[in-house]
Amino acid sequence: MSxxxxxxxxxxxxxxxxxxxxxxxxxxxxxxxxxxxxxxxRRVMREQDATTPLKRLYFVVQAIYLTDYKSLxxxxxxxxxxxxxxxxxxxxVPIVTVGExxxxxxxxxxxxxxxxxxxxxxxxxxxxxxKG
Numbered sequence: 171m172s173x174x175x176x177x178x179x180x181x182x183x184x185x186x187x188x189x190x191x192x193x194x195x196x197x198x199x200x201x202x203x204x205x206x207x208x209x210x211x212r213r214v215m216r217e218q219d220a221t222t223p224l225k226r227l228y229f230v231v232q233a234i235y236l237t238d239y240k241s242l243x244x245x246x247x248x249x250x251x252x253x254x255x256x257x258x259x260x261x262x263v264p265i266v267t268v269g270e271x272x273x274x275x276x277x278x279x280x281x282x283x284x285x286x287x288x289x290x291x292x293x294x295x296x297x298x299x300x301k302g
Contacts, residue, residue: 174201175202177197179196189211209235231272235278240277268280268284
């Protein structure tokens, strides 16, 4: 299977354990062949940016997607999943869906679903527990 990726100047992508960045001043195209995980740089969340329950969930799902040691992250994933459910009960169905996707080994799909949740969250209060 091949994946064609177009990168703008300065844009990056994670391929397996490597970060690849377009160091040119023009757009470039990469063809990736193989079974490595691929994640666009703009979708990579740094730990210090995981400041809400849903962002923490995204960060952990991202870690699961990128690592070879997925089972080691299961306890942390379950804790963060519970925290997200407690913080956003009205989003329980899609949050539970993320858990099901992880359980089925559909890690990229879980990451995409969690990204959608973070996007929805950005249009709401950042953390309902902070309401006075």
